[in-house]
Amino acid sequence: MMLTYSPGIGKGLLEIYLARPCHTVIAAVRDPTGASSLNTLPKGKDSILIIVKIDSSSETDPAAAITTLKTQHSITNLDIVIANAGIADPNPSPVSTVSLARVHAHWQVNGLAPVILFQAVFPLLGKGAKFVYTSSALATITGMELRPFSMSAYGASKAFGNYFIRKIHFENEGLVAFAMDPG
Numbered sequence: 001m002m003l004t005y006s007p008g009i010g011k012g013l014l015e016i017y018l019a020r021p022c023h024t025v026i027a028a029v030r031d032p033t034g035a036s037s038l039n040t041l042p043k044g045k046d047s048i049l050i051i052v053k054i055d056s057s058s059e060t061d062p063a064a065a066i067t068t069l070k071t072q073h074s075i076t077n078l079d080i081v082i083a084n085a086g087i088a089d090p091n092p093s094p095v096s097t098v099s100l101a102r103v104h105a106h107w108q109v110n111g112l113a114p115v116i117l118f119q120a121v122f123p124l125l126g127k128g129a130k131f132v133y134t135s136s137a138l139a140t141i142t143g144m145e146l147r148p149f150s151m152s153a154y155g156a157s158k159a160f161g162n163y164f165i166r167k168i169h170f171e172n173e174g175l176v177a178f179a180m181d182p183g
Contacts, residue, residue, distance in 0.1 A: 009134060009182055010084045014038065014049075021045040024075070028054035028065060028085075050075075056085040056113035057105075062120035069124075078124045083114040084134045086158075092151040106153040111160035118168055118177075127174035133165040135179035 010027075018025045021044035029035040032051050039049060050073055052065040069075035087109045089102055114133050125131065137143070138151055139158035149155075162179045169177035 106157035110157035131177040133179040
């Protein structure tokens with residue numbers, strides 16, 4: 001199991017899986033030195049936690065993390081990967097005023113980073129493995145009028161990610177890939 005860690009949903013998922021017996025849980029964090037408190041989380045019998053560095057704005061961190069997992073921890077397969085890292089603009093804007101820099105930052109972290117992560121973990125995903133993308137109701141195109149929030153960069157970036165996750169599912173027989181809306 002590989003999770004991209006965030007203090008909210010990611011930490012909750014980490015706590016759930018780590019508390020189960022006989023699980024190896026990999027937490028991907030931006031700064032492993034600042035995540036040492038994760039080692040104090042309760043662990044199920046014979047469960048272990050491995051912390052690796054993946055900053056979702058980096059195009060090289062996922063591949064480097066997989067190399068670390070293989071060479072230093074003898075990880076040869078992953079059953080579940082949850083791509084949970086994401087950003088949301090603290091000052092949301094409509095399309096008419098959103099800066100392209102904000103659009104690009106959201107696209108990089110919320111849309112492109114899960115693709116980069118998938119490409120890095122793909123060799124470790126066997127038949128029946130799951131790749132899960134944490135999406136949002138704001139990514140919905142057909143129900144946009146039901147969510148009149150000015151979060152254009154965020155919603156568009158999540159819709160971008162949804163497309164790739166759905167495409168991954170259809171391109172890889174035996175692999176289950178899906179987007180989930182935690183809200």
